[in-house]
Amino acid sequence: MENSFYNFANQQLTQIIKNELINLEKYVANELAFIYLENDTAQNRLLLRKITQLHLPLNVVLVSENIEISKLAWQANLLHFLHLPKMELYPNFTLFQDRLMYKHEYKELPKKLKINFKGGVDIIEIKDICYCIGEGNYTTIFLSTGLKKTITFQLNALEKKLCLAPNFQRIGKSFIINIDKVSKIKGSSVNLNSKNELELIISPLYIKRLKKAVMWY
Template structure:
């Protein structure tokens, strides 16, 4: 098996030691380097040329994002590591960046590393993805944009422009204003988790709608919603009464 290079960037010795141990046990074909500060990490990224970098978020007076800002090119897979935080979890889900929560779960670790090392060409990190994380650091306000993973990379959309989402198995079609449509590799359940605080409602097992874009409710056929795009969305009988209560007060 081809040898892979892994760089662990964390100012906590115990955290670096744990990741090193797990890599050694589950991915023995990897060579490992460590950095306890961002300056050393930057040097090793250029000299060691890692395939995968574990990057902690918090450093003394700096963040892991400051390291990324210094790099002109990110040609490696990246897994952020962070202490458990509700806002941190939301931030990474909005940004579609890979992350592991401390204390690290072994199964999640194996899944994340296997995924990262299997990428022939890591998807470049976009500035908007980092922006989402920084936005959450300043407080719990909800972001106004969402990073949507697609087969080609990521698209960044304004949440208020999303009219509705339609499930296609493990994929989701996102219908936007101005007759735009995106096919995402996220499930509808993932979008529901991210968007429910933005007045999105799961009206059917296959549909998640933005209530701001609903213009009419039709009683026929068990219940249909007319969106401002003109599309009609079926509402399930199980959700109909609760939906009408929300919309009519």
């Protein structure tokens, strides 16, 4: 498995991390992406955003000598912030090892959503979900393919399945939104990327909550 390294000026540090990862292969189920940032700037936030679009946030590790930018790892819900003062790998790399071992104990997030109904099973690709609207015992799922599916499933029950993934956020009583699909927020409208661009109208309170979820970058 080939891990990815972004924005590392110190190639020696890159090689040291690669060597250490060899001993951790059994704990790594997916390719990891390491990104080095010196400070918190708009340009660096944009770069981090691009990396989290290429790789799932929970497979991304933010590396820096500057502990002040650790909040970016938390805001972006990354796997880990690796603080390397004076570019020294230990003792802080041990914390990263512990995180990998802890994560290894749990199954990876599912790629498909299985909804049982009388007489069969509905299979939905989780990456295709833009948003969900709940109404009583029914939930309508809007997909990036342009399709929508109404299922006999309460939104609360669906939330337990979807919101394990960091890109799905419960926004208020009736909505779950895939923040990776949000392309524009203007006024009370939210546009989401899909085959036929979707527009969702929500209240100012929920717009404010959504902005907090997506505007870290």
